[in-house]
Amino acid sequence: MGTSSLRSLAVEVADFPAVALGRPADVPVAVLRANRIVAASAAARSQGVVPGLRRREAQSRCPSLELHAHDDARDARSFEPALQALEDLAPRVEVVRAGRCVVPTRGPSRYHGGDRALSRLVLDRVRSALDVDMDVRVGVGVADGPRAAQIVAVEAARSGEPVVVPPGATADHLAPLPVRVLEGVLDPDALAGRVGVTSGGTPGGERFADLLRRLGIRTVGHLAALPAPDVSARFGGLGRAAHQVATGRETVPADVVEAPVDLSVVGDVDPPADRVDRVAFVAKVLADQLDDRLGGRGLACTRVLVRVETVDGEQLERLWRHEGVLTPSAIAQRIRWQLDGWLRFRQRSGLSEGGVCRIGLVPDQVVADAGRQLGLWGGSDDSTERALRALARLQGQLGVDAVLVPEWAGGRSPGERVRVVPLEGVDLSGRAGPPVAPWPGSLPSPSPSRIWSTPREVEVLGADGLPVRVSGRGHLSSMPTRCRLDGRAWVVVRSWAGPWCSDERWWDATAHRRRARIQVVVGAPEGDPSPEAAHLLTLESGTWWLEATWD
């Protein structure tokens, strides 16, 4: 039986995105992704903020909550010290994601005096490396198999004590747990934050667990009791993997094949780069090359070894694992994370400043590529590939923050409806479309085609010759008849509409804004056929501003 060689130790830092922010323990903080809480600090949790809540719900439960946007790179950077500390104890640390990693225990346990001693040691080292307070929960779990170990580690994070499941007892240990625990270790798309359907219509992890529950299979033990061939026939590869975890008989991830030839790719960075941005382009090219090589043989990669060399001859190797398949962009992202964390760590600890001169990628676990579900329009077509390549080049030249894509968001002011956000943080395959329901209080379409980032003051005079005001009930003091911008010539208001009043964030003393907007069509004083221009004017604290123009 080869199972003993898969005995693994997993480390789980609960709510790592919140921990990575490095805020004091008594400040309730939470991390948002796509308007949902993905992680909350202990202080926030004690006030009822839990992952899955919407922004509004979370704020209503805890008004002093500090919200931050999710940032993979920040997480990876903060996790790096823990990985460095782990590597002193055991080789071949596999990173699942920031905040979670797996180590094969066979060698290290013998060296450090058993699983229990090792897990104690790991817990202490990770805690001191991350330099976290006592209320950050770090879990260390040992079980037969990397996925089972992750489940055990999550459980251990709750108690704060390492949990070591004796060899062969994994199935019994997992049996009483609800099937939901399998979600976190199976769903290939869980990291991307979406529920996907894998090829052949097999349900993705989250739906899979849901489906099991509805079929009456409520605990892991229920699933383990089913005959393996039946589970496999009904649920495909995902079911097979789940069944293996449940029975404690994990093998190397399903259908790993022996790589027929050396598939690794190596790229030189010339001149050596000490900034991540400059290495990023090489990383993307290498990842594409690797994908081509694997794709040519009908293979895909679930674990990749990223090897980075500096001019001083230093080497950093790190294994990245993924429960699904690592796409080129996912690999490139991981190289970035690794470099980002590593370079900062070195700079902070005053180590040598030599630049990165070489990057190598070794596909470590290779599986037959079962294909992926393409979007209705083919997912990534030729022109998308070409465009993304050009954008990657620009990211390398100008930095990742210079390349943006528009994304639908909500809001009342015209500039809030669509925001341009860095491409780096956007999942192109799962972008939100325009909102289906109108945002309450927003202006009717058409939207203005030009939005001025620096508002300019406008004087608006009414029929009575006095500046126009808007009452608390949304009535204008008089009909606007004339206006002028920045002290230029007066123009006549030919028609106008509104006001649209908004009272935003009234519960927040600093972010509270009361505004009234009117649309005006202005023209020259006389001469009827002369052109008109339409502007959006905003009244805020007694002053009218030019906010946008229908150009």
Add this chain to the structure above:
Amino acid sequence: MSVERPERLAALRELIEQVQPVVGAHERTLEVDPPVRELLPLGALQRGTTVWVGGGAGATSLAMAVVAGPSRCGSWVGCVSVSSLGWAAAAELGVDLSRVAVVRADGPDWATVAATLVDGFDVVLCGPDHRPGRREVSRLAARARERGAVVVALDDAPDARAWPGVDLRLHVDARTSGRWDGAGRGWGALRSRAITVVASGRHGVDRSRRVELLLPGPTGVAASASAGAPGSGTEVASPVPVGSDRVVPFRVRSA
């Protein structure tokens, strides 16, 4: 030795097959929305050309309407120096925002960025934040011609002086454009606007064309002004005379 006539004909036909270009210029085009079609000499955007959009109020919407068609047909639109564009308006005019990328670049980087975008994108929208120099413009145009991309230059200036040698100028006539419909004196809301666009240029546009458009139209997207309206699609002899001091009420230029 004379070859039989039919055989010679067949041989000639074969020769024609061999020498004629695989794709004619008129076939290398990008589809646009029907109202915009009237403005373009081939009824579509010809790849490798540069289109200037400017003039009076409505130029920004016109540029958005021009790139809307290609974006919905799967072409990516790369934008540079467009910090003031309202993307919600672009979406309402039919632009598929999932096919849009925006690159933030200031003065010195502009030329490199635009060149890189031309390499990778079917349509490149150069916004009004940056006024390129003559050499930058001619280099970009040459590169677009080579790569088969369409460069749409949105300009706040009243004429195309900053973009010499463009293939097509879409000039929004400031004197007759901008009649808004929908808003009254305190009631309603802006709905649609009539503009007059004068298209002039080099290839196949020897005589400039005047086209009346509703931009945005009553349904949000661009629409042709009523078909029988006087002046729609008629030819005018001279290119647009541009008034030196335009009377467009505080038309705002980005700094």
